[in-house]
Amino acid sequence: MKRNIKSEQKFTQILENETKKANIYLSENQLKKLALYKDILLEWNEKINLTSIVDEYEIIMKHFIDCLELVKYIDEDKKVIDVGTGAGFPGIVLSIYFDSRLNITLLDALDKRINFLKDVINRLELKNITLVHGRAEECANQKEYREKYDIVVSRAVANLPVLLEYEIPYVKVNGCCLVMKSSNVDEEIKNSKNALNVLNSKIENSINYSYFVNEEEYKRVILVVKKYKQTDSKYPRNNGKIKKKSL
Numbered sequence: 001m002k003r004n005i006k007s008e009q010k011f012t013q014i015l016e017n018e019t020k021k022a023n024i025y026l027s028e029n030q031l032k033k034l035a036l037y038k039d040i041l042l043e044w045n046e047k048i049n050l051t052s053i054v055d056e057y058e059i060i061m062k063h064f065i066d067c068l069e070l071v072k073y074i075d076e077d078k079k080v081i082d083v084g085t086g087a088g089f090p091g092i093v094l095s096i097y098f099d100s101r102l103n104i105t106l107l108d109a110l111d112k113r114i115n116f117l118k119d120v121i122n123r124l125e126l127k128n129i130t131l132v133h134g135r136a137e138e139c140a141n142q143k144e145y146r147e148k149y150d151i152v153v154s155r156a157v158a159n160l161p162v163l164l165e166y167e168i169p170y171v172k173v174n175g176c177c178l179v180m181k182s183s184n185v186d187e188e189i190k191n192s193k194n195a196l197n198v199l200n201s202k203i204e205n206s207i208n209y210s211y212f213v214n215e216e217e218y219k220r221v222i223l224v225v226k227k228y229k230q231t232d233s234k235y236p237r238n239n240g241k242i243k244k245k246s247l
């Protein structure tokens with residue numbers, strides 16, 4: 001069922017109530033920007049495929065509240081990259097939350113999504129954001145991106161062993177990845193032993209959280225993956241090799 005929350009005021013009121021319940025406190029300006037982001041998302045979603053979530057209450061919960069959970073684990077002086085940002089989740093939400101003080105790069109392989117993000121950044125007047133159109137495993141081999149980030153964030157991009165090969169090369173030594181997933185990750189973690197080992201990384205923490213939509217609980221997890229040593233230059237391998245056999 002698609003619900004449109006009629007006035008902007010009502011949308012921001014619901015958003016404010018839900019964020020408070022999650023112990024996140026937003027200014028009027030942040031609430032307005034998230035409401036405008038939702039409008040631009042739904043406007044562009046008529047033309048290109050950005051999200052299957054079109055119910056406005058679900059956008060609040062499954063996109064905004066979900067992504068805002070990350071702000072509890074990020075300091076604004078960190079350099080961050082969102083790998084496989086899609087329609088800007090979590091990267092645009094983080095930029096809005098930190099009121100453009102966070103230095104963030106949004107990377108995606110799909111040109112159309114990058115064009116959408118350009119429009120969002122212009123209309124929301126967001127600063128301190130770099131857009132990169134490219135494949136994660138290719139850009140990670142470029143000097144300007146390799147081992148240049150304190151934190152890599154991602155949501156719903158690939159299974160963990162593949163994701164680690166994409167992401168760890170971007171991270172500075174002693175930096176980390178914050179991997180957002182649904183909570184049934186035990187199997188993926190089991191399958192990631194070798195990837196963690198060859199990429200000199202370990203899962204330091206696994207943070208569980210949840211939210212409710214129509215009385216259904218969505219259980220989620222943020223995996224904190226720490227990198228403790230430089231990445232061997234042979235990683236990430238090319239797309240063909242990664243697809244053929246993950247680490």
Ligand code: SAM
Pocket residue numbers: 083084085086087088089090107108109110113134135136137154155156157158166
């Ligand atoms: N992170 C967003 C979210 O949670 O809504 C988007 C998730 S969407 C399911 C996956 C996104 O990752 C897509 O936009 C896709 O283009 C991007 N992606 C997948 N593999 C990629 C790769 N190897 N390099 C760059 N982007 C990639």
